[in-house]
Amino acid sequence: MAEVLTRLYPGTSLAYAFPAPNTPPSLASIDSAFELQEYLALLLRYDPHAVEELTKLPTGGDGEEVEKWAWIYEQIRRLVEDMNHPLITRLQEDCTRSSCPEMRANEWTYLCSAHGLPTLQQCCAIDYTLHTIDHITATLNSSKNFPSRLSIPQTSQRHISAIARRLARVFAHAYFHHREVFEESEVRLSPLQDRR
Incomplete structure (x- = not known):
């Protein structure tokens, strides 16, 4: 992953400030209260046209699928935002x-x-x-x-x-x-x- 910027300076491009991941993101690599939101955002930045990957129920670090309704909630929340x-x-x-x-x-x-x-x-x-x-x-x-x-x-x-x-x-x-x-x-x- 690219170096994290501590500050966005005027003229900083969106692609530089928030680079798309080079490999498909992994939910297990995210440790946050908003991990599903962040995971969906990474998936969209990686490939916004990979519909099957975007809608597939992800698996967490323990190999268990995340709760179906939590994933649907996050999808709808992002849809309203977009x-x-x-x-x-x-x-x-x-x-x-x-x-x-x-x-x-x-x-x-x-x-x-x-x-x-x-x-x-x-x-x-x-x-x-x-x-x-x-x-x-x-x-x-x-x-x-x-x-x-x-x-x-x-x-x-x-x-x-x-x-x-x-x-x-x-x-x-x-x-x-x-x-x-x-x-x-x-x-x-x-x-x-x-x-x-």
């Missing part, structure tokens, strides 16, 4: 209150749950998207819902399913109503298209 730019940033330019007055994906219309139950409200698509991303970020960072990032309690697994469903709606809206923005973002983040 989709903010370029997809959400570009959608804000193209998807307006007047162009998309309701959240639709093909023939389906979705109501926004960010306003609290039981009163689901209809939001324009960009507000629905931003409310959804904000809600997902808050949920994923909640120590009440996810007290550990290495072991996901069964009571928290339902949150992951709901998050995946809401993210699918955002992607579907972008795909069906803003295809050019979606495809432009997909080119920049090609692993997005294959994450399941």
Whole structure:
């Protein structure tokens, strides 16, 4: 691995500051509270197009596979982080209150749950998207819902399913109503298209 910089100086290139590993990273070589997050980041820097390797359940230093739900949590957390730019940033330019007055994906219309139950409200698509991303970020960072990032309690697994469903709606809206923005973002983040 390259020499670790103690400070980033003006003009330092991203490739020099955070070099891609020369060999596939090993989860066993990472000793950190955020080892799955760091491992996924290393995998993405090593080869962002190796979808099978990116989605395969990794094994830890003891040869045991990591907890499935912890790996799914980390994948979704990274997906939300990566989709903010370029997809959400570009959608804000193209998807307006007047162009998309309701959240639709093909023939389906979705109501926004960010306003609290039981009163689901209809939001324009960009507000629905931003409310959804904000809600997902808050949920994923909640120590009440996810007290550990290495072991996901069964009571928290339902949150992951709901998050995946809401993210699918955002992607579907972008795909069906803003295809050019979606495809432009997909080119920049090609692993997005294959994450399941």
